[in-house]
Amino acid sequence: MSGLSHTRRAVAVSALLLLMTSLVGQATAATITAQPAPGAGVTAPHSLMPSAPAPSPSGREGRTESTRVDKPIKLVKPKGRTGPAGSVLLTGNKGVALTFDDGPDPTNTPKLLKMLAKEQVKATFCLVGTQARRHPDLVEAIAKDGHSFCNHSWNHDLKLGKRPKSAIRADLARTNAAIRAVVPDAKIRYMRAPGGNFTPSLVKVSAELGMHSIYWKVDPRDWEHKTGESSADHRKRIVRIVKKHTRPGAIILSHDYNQPDTIAAYRTLLPWLRHRFDLVALT
């Protein structure tokens, strides 16, 4: 009997070794794909330890910020009308992009994700760094569902574009690192300035960090709650503006953070848009 159990143990040890080798192999492959730029730093611990316990939703303990370095992108002036400092209004094809800003939000983002999954629509989430750090489970859920990420600054600094380039760079890098502390190989190819306040410096630094600057074509101003406007009227206004102004290629701006009426409005809008347009995540 002892011989048999020894054999079993040997088989178990071999299987474990094989599994570890394969995991390390995968992690190495992921590292190569995720860090194309020379001088890229160490891999975040999550990709080397796939079985590590999920990070606690509230804490940042035990996290190592990703040091991934993205390739800069070339700044090409888009055709036609642009937003501030040459930021783009359109997707560049017929696809319509839904973008949700300021989150993730523990109440609204899960509702939105559920709705998007039901309608089989992919979207782009412009995350605020502090919110991403607070809600890693939601950052993970966004990636798992196949949506894309956009950097919306560390703490929604409306004057970010006017700060020195070094401060802009640090802010954007810190935000990307917060997302990649949860999803180490996350592609973050877009940046949206808080308030849409793009400046040439902000657009330039974003490009240096591999991100296109996105403005919007359709803005239902869902963040603005006018005095005397009921919740129902607010929702109707969002629905009306989006329906009226959306054309192929539009980038639509909305907010999931602290805007329950927006989520409610999308219960009407999502099926309506989906039947008329090709809804795409910016990738």
Ligand SMILES: [Zn+2]
């Ligand atoms: Zn915002």
